[in-house]
Amino acid sequence: MVSGGGTNLQAILDAVDAGTITNAEIAVVISNNPGAYALERAKKHGVEALCISPKDYESREAFNEAFLAKVDEYHLDLIVLAGFLVKIPAAMIEKYEHKIINIHPSLIPSFCGQGFYGLHVHEAALAYGVKLSGATVHFVSAECDGGPIIAQRAVPVLPGDTPETLQKRIMEQAEWKLLPEAVRLFCEGRLRVEGRTVIIEQE
Numbered sequence: 001m002v003s004g005g006g007t008n009l010q011a012i013l014d015a016v017d018a019g020t021i022t023n024a025e026i027a028v029v030i031s032n033n034p035g036a037y038a039l040e041r042a043k044k045h046g047v048e049a050l051c052i053s054p055k056d057y058e059s060r061e062a063f064n065e066a067f068l069a070k071v072d073e074y075h076l077d078l079i080v081l082a083g084f085l086v087k088i089p090a091a092m093i094e095k096y097e098h099k100i101i102n103i104h105p106s107l108i109p110s111f112c113g114q115g116f117y118g119l120h121v122h123e124a125a126l127a128y129g130v131k132l133s134g135a136t137v138h139f140v141s142a143e144c145d146g147g148p149i150i151a152q153r154a155v156p157v158l159p160g161d162t163p164e165t166l167q168k169r170i171m172e173q174a175e176w177k178l179l180p181e182a183v184r185l186f187c188e189g190r191l192r193v194e195g196r197t198v199i200i201e202q203e
């Protein structure tokens, strides 16, 4: 699931092509934003791409219902939120427990939760003055950005950084590596959740 440029989606597509991620087939790419370049990336790759937006529904409830019904059609084993900016309905989180993973562009629990998405995350990190930020991949739970952590990688904040330069460094050095790696581990059946902790089974 995507909302924007889709560079994290691209990292996954590339890892499947390279054979780094095995035992996986990308069934569909879903965006809430019809103009998302991520949809083009999917189509270029021969992957079905579709848009479903809360804006096209009378109420949030109606959207949530339609969204879950659409997702169910694909009988997915794993849902990857690769820069998806719509709140996942509670019913979907419950139904797909430990089957939805999200990438967040900070070291959770810093700079996460309601309102922290995209460039806002990096603005907040710079405003706070942290010297390290990074990215986190986690399972999605009912608490926003609060589910069990699968992987994290720290990235330095450098003098003169803007939200844009920090975002780029975190994408290049952390996100595009962590997300395909987490998908690989999941597809190899190597992630086990015990309470808040994710245990990575050795090969």
Ligand code: GAR
Pocket (backbone or CB within 6 Å): 002, 003, 004, 005, 006, 007, 008, 009, 038, 082, 083, 084, 103, 104, 105, 116, 117, 118, 121, 171, 175
């Ligand atoms: C990424 O930086 C991702 O971590 C962030 O949105 C960007 C999407 O970029 N996600 C969030 O902020 C979720 N709270 P992309 O479309 O190029 O992958």
